[in-house]
Amino acid sequence: MSVTQLSSPTPHGGAAPQSTGAPAPVLQLTGISKRFNGIVALNGMNLNIRAGEVMALIGENGAGKSTLVKTLTGIYQPDGGAITLDGKPVSFGSPQEAMAAGITAVHQETVMFDELSVAENIYVGRQPVTGTARRIDWKRIEAEAEALFARLEVDLPVRARVKDLSVAQRHFVEIARALSQEARVVIMDEPTAALSQREIRELYRIIAQLKAAGTAVIFISHKFDEIYQVADRYTVLRDGNFVAEGNLADISESELVALMVGRAVHQAYPKEVAAIGGPLLEVENLCHPTEFDGVGFTLRKGEILGFYGLVGAGRSEVMQALFGMTADVRGTVRLDGKAIRVTTPEEAIAHGIAYVPEDRQHHGAHLTMPIMHNITLPILSRIGFFLLGGKRAAETAIARHFSEQLELKANHLTQHVAELSGGNQQKVVLGKWLATEPKVIILDEPTKGIDIGSKAAVHRFISQLVTRGLSVILVSSELPEVLGMADRVVVMHHGRVQRVFERADATPERVVAAASGIELVENNLEVQ
Amino acid sequence: MNLLKQREFLLALMVVILIGLVGLRAPVFLAPSSLANLVTDSTLLVMLALTQMLVIVTRGIDLSVASNLALSGMVAAMLASHNPGLPLTIVVAVAILVGLGLGLVNGWLIGYLQLPPIVITLGTMSVYRGMVFVLSGGAWVSAHQMPHDFIAFPLTRLLGLPHLVWLAAAMLALMAFLARHTRFGRDLYAVGNAPQCAGYIGIPIARRLLWVYGLSGAVAGLCGYLWVARYAVAYTEVAYGFEFTVIAACVIGGVSIGGGIGSVPGAMLGALFLSVIGNALPVLQVSPFWQSALTGLVILIAVLINARGKTSRGRQILPLHTNDMKSAA
Numbered sequence: 001m002s003v004t005q006l007s008s009p010t011p012h013g014g015a016a017p018q019s020t021g022a023p024a025p026v027l028q029l030t031g032i033s034k035r036f037n038g039i040v041a042l043n044g045m046n047l048n049i050r051a052g053e054v055m056a057l058i059g060e061n062g063a064g065k066s067t068l069v070k071t072l073t074g075i076y077q078p079d080g081g082a083i084t085l086d087g088k089p090v091s092f093g094s095p096q097e098a099m100a101a102g103i104t105a106v107h108q109e110t111v112m113f114d115e116l117s118v119a120e121n122i123y124v125g126r127q128p129v130t131g132t133a134r135r136i137d138w139k140r141i142e143a144e145a146e147a148l149f150a151r152l153e154v155d156l157p158v159r160a161r162v163k164d165l166s167v168a169q170r171h172f173v174e175i176a177r178a179l180s181q182e183a184r185v186v187i188m189d190e191p192t193a194a195l196s197q198r199e200i201r202e203l204y205r206i207i208a209q210l211k212a213a214g215t216a217v218i219f220i221s222h223k224f225d226e227i228y229q230v231a232d233r234y235t236v237l238r239d240g241n242f243v244a245e246g247n248l249a250d251i252s253e254s255e256l257v258a259l260m261v262g263r264a265v266h267q268a269y270p271k272e273v274a275a276i277g278g279p280l281l282e283v284e285n286l287c288h289p290t291e292f293d294g295v296g297f298t299l300r301k302g303e304i305l306g307f308y309g310l311v312g313a314g315r316s317e318v319m320q321a322l323f324g325m326t327a328d329v330r331g332t333v334r335l336d337g338k339a340i341r342v343t344t345p346e347e348a349i350a351h352g353i354a355y356v357p358e359d360r361q362h363h364g365a366h367l368t369m370p371i372m373h374n375i376t377l378p379i380l381s382r383i384g385f386f387l388l389g390g391k392r393a394a395e396t397a398i399a400r401h402f403s404e405q406l407e408l409k410a411n412h413l414t415q416h417v418a419e420l421s422g423g424n425q426q427k428v429v430l431g432k433w434l435a436t437e438p439k440v441i442i443l444d445e446p447t448k449g450i451d452i453g454s455k456a457a458v459h460r461f462i463s464q465l466v467t468r469g470l471s472v473i474l475v476s477s478e479l480p481e482v483l484g485m486a487d488r489v490v491v492m493h494h495g496r497v498q499r500v501f502e503r504a505d506a507t508p509e510r511v512v513a514a515a516s517g518i519e520l521v522e523n524n525l526e527v528q
Numbered sequence: 529m530n531l532l533k534q535r536e537f538l539l540a541l542m543v544v545i546l547i548g549l550v551g552l553r554a555p556v557f558l559a560p561s562s563l564a565n566l567v568t569d570s571t572l573l574v575m576l577a578l579t580q581m582l583v584i585v586t587r588g589i590d591l592s593v594a595s596n597l598a599l600s601g602m603v604a605a606m607l608a609s610h611n612p613g614l615p616l617t618i619v620v621a622v623a624i625l626v627g628l629g630l631g632l633v634n635g636w637l638i639g640y641l642q643l644p645p646i647v648i649t650l651g652t653m654s655v656y657r658g659m660v661f662v663l664s665g666g667a668w669v670s671a672h673q674m675p676h677d678f679i680a681f682p683l684t685r686l687l688g689l690p691h692l693v694w695l696a697a698a699m700l701a702l703m704a705f706l707a708r709h710t711r712f713g714r715d716l717y718a719v720g721n722a723p724q725c726a727g728y729i730g731i732p733i734a735r736r737l738l739w740v741y742g743l744s745g746a747v748a749g750l751c752g753y754l755w756v757a758r759y760a761v762a763y764t765e766v767a768y769g770f771e772f773t774v775i776a777a778c779v780i781g782g783v784s785i786g787g788g789i790g791s792v793p794g795a796m797l798g799a800l801f802l803s804v805i806g807n808a809l810p811v812l813q814v815s816p817f818w819q820s821a822l823t824g825l826v827i828l829i830a831v832l833i834n835a836r837g838k839t840s841r842g843r844q845i846l847p848l849h850t851n852d853m854k855s856a857a
Contacts, residue, residue, distance in 0.1 A: 075728075096730035111728050113721040115788045116714075124718050125729035127711055135709045293846050314846075495846040 024087060026051045026216045027072075027103070027185050032081035034067055034240075041067040045081070046242045047235055049185060049216040054207060056231035056248065057220045060260055060512065061311050061477035064240040065220055069187050072218075073105045074098035085184070102184035106174040106191055114163035119145035121162050122177045148176040152206055168199035175206055186210060187218040192226060204230055222310045224253045224518050236260060253518055254509070261479060261508035269484030270459055274466040276487065277301030279337075281353075281440050281471065283322070286331030291317040292495040295331070299440060299473060302466050306486025307475040309515050314495035315475045316358055319442045323355040324348045335439070349378055352439035356429055356446060358475075365429050367418035371410055372399040374417055375431045402431035407457060426458060441465065442473040447481060459485060479508055493517045535782045535833075539797040543804060550808040557811045568683070570803035571696035572751050572758075574796050576770075577777040578703040579744040581795035582713070584778055586720045586740055587787030588645035592634060593748045594770035595656035600627040600752030602660045605669040605762035608678045616677050623753035624746050630656055631745015632738060639737030653771065661764045671760035682758040692754060699747070704792045716740055720787030776823055777802050780830045801826070 029047040033040070042064045049055045059065050070076045072083070074092030083090050085101055092098040113121055119142045120127070128137045145158040154172045156165075162173065171191055178186045188207075192200045207230055210217055219231050227234070228248060236243040236259040244259050281299040286292065292314040299305050307315045321329045324342040333340055335351055342348045348355070366374055376395050399413050406427040410420060417428050426446060433441060443462065447455040462485060465472055476482045482489055489501045491514040499514040513519070551558035576593055583590045604623040608614065630652070637648045671679060682692045707713040715736050719726045726733055756762040781798025783790035802823060809819050 094730075095728040099730070111722075111725040113718050113725060113788070115721050116717060120714065124714065125726075125731050127714060129711065133705075133709075134711070135705075136711065136714065138709075290846060 025049055026086060028084045029068075029072075030082050030084075032068070032071060032078045032083070034071060034076060034078050040240050042071065042078070042240045044242060045237060045240065046245070047218075048245070049218060051184075051214045051216055052211050053233060054211060054217040054219050054231040056227045056234045057218055057237070058227065058234055058256060058260060059237040059243075060479060062239075063237045063260070065237065066189070067240070068237070069105055069189055069218075069220070072098065072103055072185075072187060074103075099181060102182060103187070104174075104178040104181060104183045104185075105187040105189060106171055106178070112162050112170055112173070115161060117159050117161055118156055118165070118173055119158040121173050122148065122180055144180065145176065148179055151179070152176060152209065154202070154206070166199075168195045168202070171195075171203065172206070175210075179210075183215060185216045185218065187220070189220045190222070191219075192221065192223070200226075222516055224256065224516060228253075238262070254513075257509050257512050257516070257518075261512050269481075270456070270463050271304075271485060272463040272467050274302040274463075276303050280335065282332075282334040284332040284334075286318065286321060286329065286333070288317065288321060288326060288329050288495075291326070292321075292492075295492075295495075295497055297490050297497060297500065299471050301471055302469060303487045304462065304466055304472045304474055304485055306482035306489040307473060307492065308477070308479065308482045308489055308511055309492035309498075311477055313492040313515065315492050316444055317495075318492070319355060319444055319473065319475060322348070323353060323442065325355075349436050349438075352437070353442070354433035354436050354438035354440070355442045356433050356444060358444040358448060365417045365425050365432075367425075368416055370414040371403065371408070371417055371420075371428055372396060372413040374428050375399040375402055375435055378432060378436050398435055399431075402435055403427075405434075406431050406461060423455070423457065427461075430458075430461065438470065440471050440473065442475070444475045445477065446474070447476070447478070479511060482506075483508065483511070491515050536791060536793045536797060539781065539794065539801065543797060543801050546801070546804050546808070550804070550812065554808075554811045557808060562807075562811075566803060566807045568690055568692055569807060570800055571692040572755060573773060573777055573799040573803060574696050575699045575747055575751055576774045577781065577795040577799040578699060578792060579740075579747040580774045581778050581781070581783050581790045581792070582703070582707065582716055582740050583645075583744050584720075584775075584783050584785060585787060585790045586716050586737060587723065588638060588720075588737065588741070589649060589775065589785075590631075590634065590741060590744045591646065591649040591771050591775075592630070592653040592656055593744060593774055594767040595653045595660070596627055596630045596745055596748040597752040597755060597770070598764070598766040598768075599630065599656045599660045599663070600624075600749035601756035601766055602664055602669070602752075602762045602764075604753040605674060605678075605756045606664065608675050609669050609673040612675045616675075616681060619678065620750070620753050624749040627749015627752060628742050628746040631748065632742040634745065635738035635741030638741060639734035642734075657764070657768075660766075664762070664764060666764060669756075669762040674757070674760060679757050679760045682754050692758070695750075695754070700792065700796060707792055712736065712739070717788055720789075722788075773802060773823075774799075776827050779827050782830070 025048040027047070027049045029045060032042055032045040032047075034042040045064065045068060047055070047057075047068070057065050057068070067076065071078050072092075074095045074097050077091070077093065083092075085103075090101055092101065092103075098104075113124060116124060119138075122145050123141050128140050129135060130137045130140075142158050149156050149158070149172070152172060152175065156169055156172060162170065165173070175186070191203060195203065207217055207219070219227070221227055221230075231248055233246065234248050234251070234256065235245045236256065238260060243262075277300060279298045280301045280303075283298070284296045286295040295314075295318050297305065307319075309315050317326065320326050322333065322342065324344045324347055333342065335353075340351055342351065342353070345355070366377065369377075372395065376398055379398070380395075396413065403410070403413065408427050408431070409424050417425055420428065430443075430446075446462070447458050459481075462472055462474065474482065474485055476485075483506055486506075487503050489503070489506045489511060491498045491501065491511055493515055494517065498517065499510075501511060501514075547558070547563075556562060576597075580590055580593065600623045603626050604619050607622055608616075608619045634645075634649055634652055637643050638645050683690045685691075686694055705713075707716075715726070715731045718729070718731055719733055719736060723733065752766075755767060777798040778790065778795055779785065779798070780801055781790070781794035781796070783795060783798075805822055805826070806819060809816065809822075
């Protein structure tokens with residue numbers, strides 16, 4: 001396992017920001033930090049962007065890219081550090097202020113009004129008005145929108161409703177909006193995620209236009225081929241820290257991957273040795289029309305199978321399909337050697353498959369219900385139909401048993417889940433699924449957004465699960481968690497299984513490379 | 529072809545067909561005086577449906593309109609009956625201002641305190657209705673207590689049409705302008721379409737909500753006077769349950785309860801549709817109890833039509849084209 005030692009933010013492999021001859025940056029971030037409830041999201045982040053250049057922002061899932069973008073666009077306010085625009089210090093109290101200053105973002109979750117027309121979407125909130133009646137000047141809005149699209153050389157009907165547009169066309173609307181505001185800096189957060197090849201080429205052409213017009217572009221992508229094609233320079237961040245910046249011409253893909261994943265500290269994971277038995281859950285050629293294709297893997301008894309991939313690679317979708325939540329799924333699933341067909345979560349639970357979803361606020365816990373009722377919810381039918389007398393006592397006993405096992409910190413079992421901390425909420429959700437006595441438990445991002453102490457408790461608990469004979473599928477976007485906990489790692493990319501690594505072979509570089517869909521040149525790393 | 533796809537056009541067609549069908553059974557329904565009556569009867573519903581439409585477009589709802597109408601109407605009736613010399617314009621202005629005030633209370637609670645519209649207006653619906661009783665002591669204000677001009681105004685004809693129709697026409701024009709050609713109106717659509725995004729784009733959401741409920745209240749106030757004067761009586765149960773007729777008109781008119789969708793012609797036609805049903809059933813000698821069942825049926829059909837094609841597909845994760853896959857792999 002190679003660990004790049006980088007304890008302090010040192011510029012690496014690239015020129016210093018103000019090298020000789022380089023123009024002053026349009027936008028400069030120095031020492032930006034941001035914390036959420038004590039969790040550090042950004043720590044001393046630096047970024048320098050010059051007019052007419054494309055800066056690639058590179059980092060793993062959770063490295064802080066999104067937080068950085070939200071800080072830049074005024075959605076978050078930084079706790080420390082300085083932002084300067086054209087050499088003048090600025091601070092954005094709201095998204096409008098950032099927009100007024102000329103910083104706009106083409107988000108993954110786009111700021112779009114589906115029912116309004118294309119032209120109106122560009123000018124919404126600032127429509128030009130005429131006359132004493134302050135009547136909206138629709139002619140001017142539509143003419144200017146047409147002019148913008150003519151400039152972008154994009155053919156888009158300005159009166160079409162946005163809900164009828166493709167993803168790419170929506171991006172063009174956002175870019176037109178940015179242009180209409182004379183944006184100095186345009187941030188593109190994975191703009192190519194759902195585009196076709198032809199649309200991507202069109203996007204590249206527009207980025208080139210923006211460059212030529214002197215607009216600075218921040219380009220966020222996980223695809224290295226795109227980054228090399230579009231961007232001039234790069235900034236790498238990791239765990240909220242600035243790692244390196246430089247010219248893309250001076251660095252190779254594998255060097256970038258090393259910068260992304262290199263870790264200063266080895267976190268200790270409480271992985272206990274469990275006897276791994278024969279195959280328990282075998283999945284073959286699982287397909288869905290849009291979400292995933294040809295997915296196959298085997299989960300063995302007593303194994304922790306890690307699932308790694310970039311956000312949106314289709315991991316959660318596969319798990320939801322296994323749990324019977326998705327229609328139109330084809331493929332073979334065998335449990336204990338017998339083929340099973342799961343079309344509803346109820347059937348999945350009956351087969352002994354439990355799924356703990358990623359978004360516990362929305363899918364996992366019933367926040368306004370007591371802890372006890374949350375835990376016993378999936379097994380109520382086993383306790384009895386009328387929960388009276390002895391049945392009621394049995395329900396309480398089950399709830400108590402699991403909350404004690406999970407070291408749940410709560411005043412009493414009738415406390416509402418909403419009043420608990422994130423970590424304890426997660427424990428309630430885990431307890432709920434353990435009560436179903438599953439054979440296979442699928443944990444989707446079990447430690448997302450919970451504090452470090454609770455994380456350790458959850459990790460300890462996962463280890464205990466397998467020693468008791470359960471098999472665990474651990475879906476996580478946190479590389480150290482996957483590498484620390486899993487016996488094998490399945491890496492998904494674009495809805496397909498890219499590679500499966502044994503624990504010993506799963507180096508951060510290889511896993512990240514596989515998740516990014518690139519083949520590392522591994523002459524000295526190859527272990528066979 | 530495009531016209532046929534417009535739901536407003538389809539709705540207008542349905543209204544015309546409905547009138548025609550009723551006319552086949554009872555030709556008296558098609559008499560000019562009967563049709564004129566139909567239009568006059570529909571005016572209050574049309575006006576209230578228009579402002580309710582704007583409220584629903586913001587993902588809100590105003591359940592308090594009918595209570596507001598009753599309270600403003602009672603204020604106007606009592607004011608006029610106690611001060612027979614007071615000019616009618618003052619009485620009407622007071623009714624509108626009372627309605628506006630009551631609407632702004634809703635708007636402030638919903639906009640600035642960000643409380644859920646359905647709960648707030650459910651509460652004020654009862655409060656305002658109760659206030660009518662408190663104000664009047666449960667007594668009626670009847671025709672003989674009201675000044676003559678107070679009662680006469682709504683049905684007085686100007687250029688051959690009653691004032692009610694002129695007012696409704698003016699309201700239609702005003703709302704059409706508001707909804708399409710003002711920042712205020714467009715912002716309502718943006719707020720209802722994507723509240724989060726509306727904030728990002730810099731729309732003053734709280735202020736817009738305050739005034740849209742204020743507008744709904746002001747129109748309810750005006751309709752309060754018109755209702756009380758038209759039927760020449762004011763009492764606690766005036767327009768009891770009418771808020772649901774107003775909301776039904778909007779739903780039939782294609783206004784989406786989910787917000788962001790709704791048009792002035794749609795709301796107007798929805799109101800007309802319900803008025804036709806309401807006026808036709810007595811002519812056809814159908815029990816009035818059928819009316820609510822029929823209205824309900826029409827709402828269900830309208831919702832079913834609106835719900836078509838809204839099932840979501842999965843996310844697009846797989847590359848769309850084969851040449852993408854090559855570059856991605």
